[in-house]
Structure formats: C-alpha cells, structure tokens
Amino acid sequence: MRIDETIAALERVAAREVGRGSEALAAPAAGGLLAAARSLASAGAPDAAVLTGFFIPGAEPPAAETDGPLGAVQIAAALRLLGGRCRLVTDQPCAPVVEAAVAAAAPGLPVDVAPLRGYDEWAAVLLPRYGRLTHLIACERVGPGVDGRPRNMRGEDIGTHTAPLDRLYRAGSAFRIGIGDGGNELGMGLLPADLVGRVVASGERIRCVVGADALLVGGTSNWAAAALVGALSLLRPDVPGLRTLLEPAWSSDLLAAIVSAGAVDGVRRRPTLSVDGLDWPAYAEPLAQIADLVRSAR
Structure with a gap:
C-alpha cells in the first residue's frame, strides 16, 4: 500500500x-489529512x-471535556519531535485541564490562556506573534455559528464561558x-x-462558519488528531519517536491524568475515563487500528 x-x-x-454523522461529514473533507500532514512535514x-478546550457548563462539575486536549497535546508533542515549535492556546475555563495535559505528556510546552474579560487587550499583545506562525491548528475548539454565537451539541449558547479564539485562528497567513x-x-x-444541517442534530443552528485550509473529521476529534500524527510518522519515517505517541497506552495515561485534573466526558457530562460517551475499550479500538496501520506500512 502506498503512503497516500x-x-x-x-x-x-x-x-x-459513533452515531453523530462523522462518516457523512468526512466525505467532502476527504484528502484533508494528507494535505495537513504534507504541509506540516514539508515545513x-x-x-x-x-x-x-471545549467547556461543558452543564457538567457536574463544569469543566473542559476529554475530547480535544488529549489530541492537541499529541499533535504538539509530534511537532516538537519534528524539530518545530508549538504552543497550546485555550481560555480560562478550560485552562486547568489543558495545563494538566501538558504537564503529564509535554512538560515545558507553552500554554497561552485567553481571559473571558479583557480578551481584546490580551489578543492585541499576541497577534503580532501569531501572525508569523506557519500553522494554526484547532482541535475540538468550538467556533461561532451563523448568529456569531458558539454552541454545544445541545444547541446551548456557551459564549459566556468561551473566549473568541476564532479571531486568533483567522489571523495572519498561517496554514x-x-x-x-x-x-x-x-x-x-x-x-x-x-x-451539516441534514446530518447533525440542530446543525443549522450550531454549525461553525469558520473554515480551514485542511479539515480532519473524526468520530472523536482525538481520533483525527492521532491520524494526523500517524500520517506525519509515515511522511517522516526518520523520526521514530512519533510512533510512540500512537500507542494506546500513551493516550490511556494522558486520559487518566486529565480526568484526575477534572476533565469530563462531553456526552456524559461527568468526569469518567471515557471520551464522548465511549468507554476505554471502544474508544481505544480506532487508536489501535491507527497504530497498526502505521506499523505495517512499508
């Protein structure tokens, strides 16, 4: 089988x-993984x-969900292995979980935390730096809908708990x-x-209007992040450490760390060792398949 x-x-x-239309949503985005990996690998x-960071205000207790930070740190760790620089960006409500993920799996990785109040002043300081970046990657980060408000899967407006990081995401000329x-x-x-309106419940209302140069759609966003690291390891076989990040045990350890820090399952809305309602065996199966595909590639 060829690399592509x-x-x-x-x-x-x-x-x-997983019951939310990911396969249908992925169809028009086909090829996005190859485009994203090639752009990063060739940089x-x-x-x-x-x-x-996706905050779940209705959780008990309210916290960032387990989907997103895990995949974001996995990508950041991969980019550091490639010799690049990377930083994570989140907002105050999600910061405890994101910072715990960094401490557990990528110590020393910078984390920029946006305030909910005074965001414009905070962003003004960072915009010159962000304008020079080669890549901006959003991993399970809610964005504005057609009415400009960020909404969760239940259609709830979570704008009071969410900094408008889409403004940074759209800044500059980064891929x-x-x-x-x-x-x-x-x-x-x-x-x-x-x-999106046809496939996703309340899709017309919740769909994000901000696009990208390359889109990766996963059954969970963490799976798509793992696929990106897998694709990078295929394009850069000279960096063997990338494959270590694909082992399910790596994700298991990080999941346990962020749940201990308060992360919640976004579907169950409570702190459990699960992602989007999937207990570890079901969640880990695609991770194992991704690792196997990379391992068996020649």
Whole structure:
C-alpha cells in the first residue's frame, strides 16, 4: 500500500461513525489529512499553535471535556519531535485541564490562556506573534455559528464561558487545520451548510462558519488528531519517536491524568475515563487500528 493510500485509510479509521454523522461529514473533507500532514512535514521546522478546550457548563462539575486536549497535546508533542515549535492556546475555563495535559505528556510546552474579560487587550499583545506562525491548528475548539454565537451539541449558547479564539485562528497567513467531530468546531465551515444541517442534530443552528485550509473529521476529534500524527510518522519515517505517541497506552495515561485534573466526558457530562460517551475499550479500538496501520506500512 502506498503512503497516500495508507493515509487515506487512517482518515477513514478516524472518522468511524459513533452515531453523530462523522462518516457523512468526512466525505467532502476527504484528502484533508494528507494535505495537513504534507504541509506540516514539508515545513522543515513548523512554528505552530494548537487551539483546544471545549467547556461543558452543564457538567457536574463544569469543566473542559476529554475530547480535544488529549489530541492537541499529541499533535504538539509530534511537532516538537519534528524539530518545530508549538504552543497550546485555550481560555480560562478550560485552562486547568489543558495545563494538566501538558504537564503529564509535554512538560515545558507553552500554554497561552485567553481571559473571558479583557480578551481584546490580551489578543492585541499576541497577534503580532501569531501572525508569523506557519500553522494554526484547532482541535475540538468550538467556533461561532451563523448568529456569531458558539454552541454545544445541545444547541446551548456557551459564549459566556468561551473566549473568541476564532479571531486568533483567522489571523495572519498561517496554514489552518481544523479538527472536529460535530459540525460546531473551528474548521467545520469548510463543509456544505446543507450537509451539516441534514446530518447533525440542530446543525443549522450550531454549525461553525469558520473554515480551514485542511479539515480532519473524526468520530472523536482525538481520533483525527492521532491520524494526523500517524500520517506525519509515515511522511517522516526518520523520526521514530512519533510512533510512540500512537500507542494506546500513551493516550490511556494522558486520559487518566486529565480526568484526575477534572476533565469530563462531553456526552456524559461527568468526569469518567471515557471520551464522548465511549468507554476505554471502544474508544481505544480506532487508536489501535491507527497504530497498526502505521506499523505495517512499508
């Protein structure tokens, strides 16, 4: 199997259907994984920022969800192995979980935390730096809908808990990669509006209008992030450490760390060792398939 064929297989595994229309949403985004991986791998030393953190205000207790930070740190760790620079970006409500993920799996990785109040002043300081980045990657980061408000899968407006990081995401000339699973994340504006409206519950209302240069759709966003790391390892076989990041045990350890820090399952809305309602065995199966595909590639 050629490398591009294996990457296409990774893309299909990541988009495994979990009951929210990911396979249908992934169809028009086909090829996005290859485009994203090629852009990063060919950058020499990419200088990137990964935006993540999806706050669940209705959880008990309210916190960022387990989908997103795990995949964001996995990507950031991969980019550092490639010799690049990377930083994570989140906002105050999601910061405890994102910072715990960094401490557990990528110590020393910079984390920029946006305030909910005084955002414009905070962003003004960072915009010159962000304008020089080679890549901006959004991993399960909610974005504005057609009415300008960020909404969760239930259609609830979570704007009072969410900093407008889409403004940073759209700044400068960086290559933008979007990773999502439900239509309401940054990057999903690349998809046809009628498709999101037809496939996703309340899709017309919650769909994000911000697009990307390359879109990765997963059954969970973490799966799509793992597929991106898998694709990078195929394009850069000279960096063997990338494959270590694909082992399910790596994700298991990080999931345990962020749940201990308060992360919640976004579907169950409570802190459990699960992602989007999937207990570890079901969640880990695509991760194992991604690792196997990369391991068996020649």
